[in-house]
Amino acid sequence: MDNILEPKPYKILIVKKLTAIEWLFRVEFDEIEKINYGQFIQISIPKIGEAPISITEFNAEEGWIEFLIRKVGLVTNVLFELKPGDEIFMRGPYGNGFPFDENYRNKNLIVVAGGSGCGPVRSMINAVNNNFESVKNMEVILGFKNEECILFEDDISSWEKKSNIITTVDEMCKDGNCSLGLSSGLVTEHFSKLDLSDLSNVEIVIVGPPKMMEFSAKEFVKMGVPEEQIWLSFERKMSCAVGKCGHCRVDETYVCLDGPVFNYTKGKYLID
Amino acid sequence: MSLKLTKKSFSNSFDKLKEIYTIYAPKRSPKQGRFCDTDIIKYDVINSSDEIVFNEKSNYAAKEVLSPITETLFYFTDNEYRAKKIAKKPILMFVRACDINAIKRFDDIYLKNGGFVDSFYAGIRENISFALMECPSKGWDTCFCASMKSNIVNDDEYIFGIQLGEEIKVDIKDPSLTEIFDGSQITYHVPVVEENLISVKIPMISNKDVQAKVKDLDLWKEYDKRCIKCGSCTIACSTCTCYTSYDMSYTPDSNAGERRRINASCHIDGYTDMAGGHSFRPSAGERLRFKTMHKIHDHAKRFGGEHMCVGCGRCSDHCPAFISFSTLVNKLSVEVDKLNEEDING
Secondary structure (H helix, E strand, O other), X not given: OOOOOOOEEEEEEEXXXXXXXXXXXXXXXXXXXXXXXXXXXXXXXXXXXXEEEEOOEEEXXXXXXXXXEEOOOHHHHHHOOOOOOOEEEEEEEEOOOOOHHHHHOOOEEEEEEEHHHHHHHHHHHHHHHHOHHHOOEEEEEEEEOOHHHOOOHHHXXXXXXXXXXXXXXXXXXXXXXXXXXXXXXXHHHHHHHOOOOOHHHEEEEEEOOHHHHHHHHHHHHHOOOOHHHEEEEOOOOOOOOOOOOOOOEEOOEEHHHHOOEEXXXXXXXXXX | OEEEEOHHHHHHHHHHHHHHOEEEEEEEEOOOOOOOOOOEEEEEEOOOHHHOOOOOOOOOXXXXXXXXXXXXXXXXXXXXXXXXXXXXXXXXEEEOHHHHHHHHHHHHHHHHHHHOOOHHHHHHHOOEEEEEEOOOOOOOOOOOHHXXXXXXXXXXXXXXXXEEOOOEEEEEOOHHHOOOOOOXXXXXXXXXXOOOOOOOOOOOOOOHHHHHHXXXXXXHHHHHHHOOOOOHHHXXXXXXXXXXXXXXXOOOOOOOEEEEEEEOOOOOOOOOOOOOOOOOOOOHHHHHHHHHHHHHXXXXXXXXXXXXXXXXXXXHHHOOOOOOHHHHHHHHHHHHHHHHHHHHHO
């Protein structure tokens, strides 16, 4: 019997600095066929510990996965000292991910992501961008604290060629003037720019800080979007990621097993 | 088959059992209690039948055998994690009916939840057999096993039942044990505790909206000041399974060490802290609500069986603020009845 908690070593291939505290790590991986958009991996550093990190991109042909890592905790602090060629330990993928084939295919897909919430949705947006026929249309709102916090600028440029992409910053842009193509204000202030003319055919994905997800979802419901067509991705403390340690539980729901992606009909009750 | 044994005969039987099993039972550690000059009774390996504490409730639950407070999972070196080896020798545990039911709740989490099997737990669990110890006719003063239906165990869940009082009686369920015991035949079956000194009414939450409203009840605020978030209740609880993993290295300058897990408590600061600083349920009342609902609603809702709480009463026994869990659940039941009624009447 396989030991579900045993991590295996994998080599870091590329480390790319996106912002001062958010770096992109590309790591070799051998079980890519199991991965769905929005799932996560348990990353281990011996002597330091384990942490759940979203998979932000994966490539089966080249055998790698990518993580957007923010330097905020014990494990991530040490990760920022590692270089290409160094090994980290991983197990997974875990969680359910976004139900793209079941729910989003051929629909008007709207993605709203805040800050490092861009991490879990990036692989799905890239996949749609590379195969735009898979959806009827895609629109994306990306919210960041300020201009310096903007992530994945190369990807955003590529997405803008096919989709309505609104990149907004919470803090006023420098000198009151935003860079070309940049908006200011909270993500919810830009919902009126989205094409919600056919509410029956829209699917909305929201990922970001808890308050941003709560207010965004409530705003879409107010605009007439059925709750069944709104999806959230939750973040919780986890030790095991396999439903044993209890840290991520809310009521009868284990975020690691039943999430991190939840339909709003369930997600709206996961308040604690 | 049931037998009456002399003390000497049982001692001989115990020695034969010891050859087959590593034997765990509630054991007294003199002067090791939480207060000066008090003893503690907790599960440990025993070598003599005299060490089994039969007439008192153990201070800590039987779960410690399967889920020690700290447990090594892996040994790591530079480039590998190696899982710890699990002893192959069968284990015999002297337990009460609630303990067997509590370990079944552990099975829900560690063997079934999400379809993932925890190898460390499974490795010990498959080696375990139970000897069912008789309880006093109504249990002890804080017990409410009858309300939680954990007073009953099936005949195939233990290998023999035992009364270890002035008289020693055994009810042998596993036929292979007949040669172990030597005594005169009697009629004996471990009696079920039909009722306790206290009873608990479990709230029946009618739907998800009522469940959400339970979170806002004023009832929980009463405990904001009273509960001191010490986690004593969860360490003593028969069914609390949560843990946190952590790494330790043997010396600061070596890359060799262990990944361990330690019992965690949803009452203690840090339980929900995420990197970046966000956390959930800051107040004591919210934490008590979270634990209470898990014990008498959430677990059963997820697994479709009995409630997680087995009514052993150890949380009430240990609480330094004298919070009675049975009283709390009965108070909650009254409030939930009101919420259900409001929900029906719109």
